[in-house]
Amino acid sequence: QVQLVQSGAEVRKPGASVKVSCKASGYTFTNYPMHWVRQAPGQRLEWMGWINVGNGKTKYSQNFQARVTITRDTSADTAYMELSSLRSEDTAVYYCAIRGYTYGHAFDIWGQGTLVTVSS
Amino acid sequence: QSALTQPASVSGSPGQSITISCTGTSSDVGGYNYVSWYQQHPDKAPKLMIYDVSNRPSGVSNRFSGSKSGNTASLTISGLQAEDEADYYCSSYTSSTTYVFGTGTKVTVL
Numbered sequence: 001q002v003q004l005v006q007s008g009a010e011v012r013k014p015g016a017s018v019k020v021s022c023k024a025s026g027y028t029f030t031n032y033p034m035h036w037v038r039q040a041p042g043q044r045l046e047w048m049g050w051i052n053v054g055n056g057k058t059k060y061s062q063n064f065q066a067r068v069t070i071t072r073d074t075s076a077d078t079a080y081m082e083l084s085s086l087r088s089e090d091t092a093v094y095y096c097a098i099r100g101y102t103y104g105h106a107f108d109i110w111g112q113g114t115l116v117t118v119s120s
Numbered sequence: 121q122s123a124l125t126q127p128a129s130v131s132g133s134p135g136q137s138i139t140i141s142c143t144g145t146s147s148d149v150g151g152y153n154y155v156s157w158y159q160q161h162p163d164k165a166p167k168l169m170i171y172d173v174s175n176r177p178s179g180v181s182n183r184f185s186g187s188k189s190g191n192t193a194s195l196t197i198s199g200l201q202a203e204d205e206a207d208y209y210c211s212s213y214t215s216s217t218t219y220v221f222g223t224g225t226k227v228t229v230l
Contacts (some may be wrong), residue, residue: 035219037166044123045158045166045209045221059217062121095165102178105213106156106171113165 002026004096004111011117017084020114022096029077030054032098035107036070036081040092050099051079086118124149124210124222131228137198140225142210143191148220150191154213157186157195161206169208170195197227205229 007021022034035050049060051070058070064083072079079096094114097107125143132138142149142157149155153173158166168177170186173193183198193212197204210222 044224047211047219047221061218103168104172104175105154106168107158107166107211108168108171108177110165
């Protein structure tokens with residue numbers, strides 16, 4: 001079945017970077033855009049950006065434009081989200097999600113989430 | 121990009137109907153029929169409940185329905201059940217080819 005499996009929890013110090021992976025299985029990886037969404041503890045979902053997995057083009061939220069990089073490795077069916085210059089406010093669960101696998105313009109397949117903790 | 125506006129909380133008794141609003145602008149909710157709704161239980165990934173304003177994915181109860189008028193979308197839950205108690209988020213495509221989520225609504229079943 002279609003599945004997104006994310007890498008495990010990470011702990012980073014302020015100012016460092018983190019790279020979260022999202023391995024896809026059960027479908028043709030290059031056919032669907034991959035999005036990244038984060039959720040700080042007790043806070044709302046926040047859209048970060050997306051990658052056209054086929055051609056590698058990306059689009060980022062203005063809120064993260066300067067610090068986020070989304071990439072993919074089509075040979076490994078894996079997408080990555082790297083966030084730099086981490087601060088305590090970046091402590092959150094980070095999700096990858098496919099848009100439109102079955103249902104229109106919606107995020108219909110989600111990874112299990114990766115907790116990133118930023119602490120000195 | 122500002123978040124779409126949702127009420128912080130909505131409550132209802134079992135069997136009642138509740139409606140959650142999601143207000144944006146003509147650059148997002150009002151400009152496209154690409155509004156979706158997600159249910160999130162504590163410590164779980166979001167689950168798609170409504171896509172493209174008013175369509176229900178396979179397996180989602182027909183007690184959930186969506187609509188839109190102008191810059192405001194709505195999610196209605198009829199025949200409220202205890203299992204519906206969760207956080208709900210709307211999302212919309214935007215004119216900047218980005219996406220935006222709502223502020224989130226906590227639904228409480230009294």
